[in-house]
Amino acid sequence: MHERPREGAKQVPLTDAERDARVALAGCYRIFDMLGWTELIFNHITLRVPGPERIFLINPFGLHYSEVTASNLVAIDIDGIPVREAAHPINRAGFVTHSAIHGHLDGAHCVMHTHTTTGMAVACLKEGLSHDSFYGAQLHGAVAYHDFEGVTVNIEERQRMLADIGRKKAVILRNHGLLSWGADIPEAFMWLWWLQRACDIQIGAAAAGTMNPIQAQALAQCVREAGPAERVVCELVYAALVRRLDAIDDSYKN
Secondary structure (H helix, E strand, C coil): CEECCCCCCCCCCCCHHHHHHHHHHHHHHHHHHHHCCCECCECCEEEECCCCCCCEEECCCCCCHHHCCCCCCEEECCCCCECCCCCCCEEHHHHHHHHHHHHHCCCCCEEEEECCHHHHHHHHCCCCCCCCCHHHHHCCCCEEEECCCCCCCCCCHHHHHHHHHCCCCEEEECCCEEEEEECCHHHHHHHHHHHHHHHHHHHHHHHHCCCCCCCHHHHHHHHHHCCCCCHHHHHHHHHHHHHHHHHHCCHHHC
């Protein structure tokens, strides 16, 4: 369903906090494009606007990530209904997954979902993600799996999805793709990047031969010493990408 504001719906005023969130999220869409994490006009990154209202920002349906700007993002409520007039509709069906996480996991202010080739390839493997790589090892015990139930339009699937995810911020949607969530864009991004890199390496290694198994004690050491959860790492990595994006094209801020 491509949802537009309901006639007579409340027109929520645009706050300074929302303006800042719009710039941040539009930049994130452009970074995904820069990294090649796009799927035509599909997939979503959603971000909650700070404040008492449960308002989220999402990409307008029909635009490529390279076309997303701060001003054309659509503000929606927890049900995926736009809170004010927008120039573009949204893919409300695609928001079912995001709304489940935003609405029921404390601290889930940013949710990301991708259909990258290697991410989907690993999602289609019966054994799922291998932890026999530098990045995979650091995600040992940190990845949730949710079985494929078809196109995610069934509201009843939310509870099963949430039960599968628990509190894990790196998620593999089986036969589908990758997902991450976090308190903000840098945290959600870092979880997704780590998961994506682990998938890239797994698929690349599988094409060359059999992966060398990592011993249990080394896996435990990796989980203790590294991984995407450290706050300062999330912020430093993401800030570097924003600087790179701004040097190339800062039109997302418009």
